[in-house]
Amino acid sequence: MARNTLPSRFRGLDIDEYDENRFVDEQDEAAEQQGPDGAEVDALLRRGEMITAFHIALRNPPINSKNPAVKERAQAVVLRVLTSFKSSDIEPAVKSLDRNGVDLLMKYIYRGFEKPSDNSSAILLQWHEKAFAVGGLGSIVRVLTARKSV
Amino acid sequence: MAYHSFLLEPISCHAWNKDRTQIALCPNNHDVHIYKKAGNSWTKTHELKEHNGQVTGIDWAPESNRIVTCGTDRNAYVWTLKGDVWKPTLVILRINRAARCVKWSPKENKFAVGSGSRLISVCYFEQENDWWVCKHIKKPIRSTILCLDWHPNNILLAAGSCDFKCRIFSAYIKEVEEKPAPTPWGSKMPFGEVMFESTGTAGWVHGVCFSDSGNRVAWASHDSTVAVAEGGKSAVVTSLTSETLPLLCVTFITENSLVAAGHDCYPALFVYDAGKGAITFGGKLDVPKQSAQKGMTARERFQNLDKKATSDTKEAVLESLHKNSISQISLLDGGKAKCTKFCTTGMDGGMAIWDVKVKLIMYIFCFVQFSWATVIPNKMPKLLKSFLLSSLFVSVFNSPSNLP
Numbered sequence: 001m002a003r004n005t006l007p008s009r010f011r012g013l014d015i016d017e018y019d020e021n022r023f024v025d026e027q028d029e030a031a032e033q034q035g036p037d038g039a040e041v042d043a044l045l046r047r048g049e050m051i052t053a054f055h056i057a058l059r060n061p062p063i064n065s066k067n068p069a070v071k072e073r074a075q076a077v078v079l080r081v082l083t084s085f086k087s088s089d090i091e092p093a094v095k096s097l098d099r100n101g102v103d104l105l106m107k108y109i110y111r112g113f114e115k116p117s118d119n120s121s122a123i124l125l126q127w128h129e130k131a132f133a134v135g136g137l138g139s140i141v142r143v144l145t146a147r148k149s150v
Numbered sequence: 151m152a153y154h155s156f157l158l159e160p161i162s163c164h165a166w167n168k169d170r171t172q173i174a175l176c177p178n179n180h181d182v183h184i185y186k187k188a189g190n191s192w193t194k195t196h197e198l199k200e201h202n203g204q205v206t207g208i209d210w211a212p213e214s215n216r217i218v219t220c221g222t223d224r225n226a227y228v229w230t231l232k233g234d235v236w237k238p239t240l241v242i243l244r245i246n247r248a249a250r251c252v253k254w255s256p257k258e259n260k261f262a263v264g265s266g267s268r269l270i271s272v273c274y275f276e277q278e279n280d281w282w283v284c285k286h287i288k289k290p291i292r293s294t295i296l297c298l299d300w301h302p303n304n305i306l307l308a309a310g311s312c313d314f315k316c317r318i319f320s321a322y323i324k325e326v327e328e329k330p331a332p333t334p335w336g337s338k339m340p341f342g343e344v345m346f347e348s349t350g351t352a353g354w355v356h357g358v359c360f361s362d363s364g365n366r367v368a369w370a371s372h373d374s375t376v377a378v379a380e381g382g383k384s385a386v387v388t389s390l391t392s393e394t395l396p397l398l399c400v401t402f403i404t405e406n407s408l409v410a411a412g413h414d415c416y417p418a419l420f421v422y423d424a425g426k427g428a429i430t431f432g433g434k435l436d437v438p439k440q441s442a443q444k445g446m447t448a449r450e451r452f453q454n455l456d457k458k459a460t461s462d463t464k465e466a467v468l469e470s471l472h473k474n475s476i477s478q479i480s481l482l483d484g485g486k487a488k489c490t491k492f493c494t495t496g497m498d499g500g501m502a503i504w505d506v507k508v509k510l511i512m513y514i515f516c517f518v519q520f521s522w523a524t525v526i527p528n529k530m531p532k533l534l535k536s537f538l539l540s541s542l543f544v545s546v547f548n549s550p551s552n553l554p
């Protein structure tokens with residue numbers, strides 16, 4: 001039904017929240033997943049070892065964690081690594097990932113799109129193009145349908 | 151390959167009769183139309199008007215010639231042919247949401263209906279009261295059941311659901327059948343028992359299918375994955391994350407290979423290798439467009455660059471036979487063990503019949519084995535794969551289509 005033609009201001013409550021049978025996601029343990037180590041990644045970036053920094057940044061994704069601070073921190077680390085890559089280095093970096101790695105990279109890219117800053121969108125779009133060439137539409141669908149995102 | 155466009159609206163669901171001369175389909179409204187093949191064309195012979203809501207599932211029992219339909223009006227009807235007229239019998243499903251899918255069991259003494267009320271109704275005919283009775287499978291289903299498939303032993307039922315799981319239930323009804331023999335999925339099978347529950351894949355399960363022996367079950371899920379589970383002490387699950395849009399329907403055509411189709415509008419072949427525990431993509435089974443590559447004028451190139459920021463010469467025209475998503479696959483000849491023909495219907499209102507050359511499948515399977523077995527430098531598999539795919543297209547082209 002069209003939302004803008006029926007008066008629905010009385011719907012102040014989300015009644016689905018009170019349904020006893022509502023679907024709740026499985027709660028997995030998130031103990032081990034603290035996100036990548038920021039200091040280690042910084043050190044590697046300073047030394048110029050881009051690919052290693054990239055791989056370490058994609059380790060330990062805080063997928064199951066319910067702590068938003070952990071997720072923010074992980075996102076910041078990955079974004080720092082992605083923006084410090086030269087355009088020509090992006091393709092070999094993406095090629096060095098396996099299937100799950102490409103899916104994870106796509107998740108971080110879309111997370112980065114959510115909060116665009118000055119420089120990030122352009123470089124993220126370049127990463128997106130290269131990751132899409134490897135992962136295809138399936139990797140984007142998996143970002144959209146993932147219940148536990150990064 | 152034969153393609154027939156029935157309507158301009160999506161075909162919600164379809165079912166074939168035993169000798170494949172008649173097809174029952176729902177033209178996206180409350181009715182079921184039955185078309186009969188007459189030479190090269192299809193003529194409408196019956197219109198089954200009883201449902202008050204869109205018909206979401208049709209199944210035609212081959213031996214007893216009964217049609218069961220279910221719809222969004224929360225009802226199911228069993229239709230029997232009396233003379234030249236199809237007479238409906240209402241089945242009380244006791245659900246309070248729409249029914250989504252329906253399947254006759256292999257022995258046709260019961261059928262299962264999946265619905266949005268988070269349960270499966272298993273219905274059987276009670277002789278003394280002369281009506282259809284249903285039993286519910288409720289736990290542990292958390293959301294709508296989208297698809298169903300029966301195991302050849304008439305007891306086990308695979309169900310794919312919107313709570314991201316594919317499960318195998320026991321639908322053993324003691325009033326109509328004997329106690330079942332043990333299977334790789336388990337030996338104790340009281341009604342409603344969960345024999346297997348999938349883990350790992352996210353995304354609604356759109357299509358589910360048992361293999362011919364019943365030892366394997368495959369499902370296609372909305373996160374663009376297709377997975378196969380093998381029954382055993384501990385069920386082994388292998389899945390393939392694909393690069394395509396999600397698949398909506400999947401079916402086994404031999405014990406080791408699957409055909410699946412979905413939002414990409416073409417059927418694709420997948421090969422399952424039990425030894426390696428891997429599923430590999432076997433290729434698109436579609437007719438590539440014969441259109442010549444038109445040269446692009448400089449003006450078109452600049453326009454593309456301006457509008458789409460790319461000078462790609464790919465046209466925005468679908469090259470597949472179906473022009474919209476394929477929603478259902480049904481096997482026509484050969485069954486799940488050695489299928490030679492299958493049929494797809496989709497949201498473009500068309501129905502396509504595809505020939506499968508079984509030798510081709512064996513050929514692909516052997517190739518996959520070969521490339522795994524020998525030590526090949528990194529570049530080679532790509533070459534082999536492209537050779538493989540091109541030979542697939544060549545053989546599919548050359549296969550004499552014995553259909554109008």
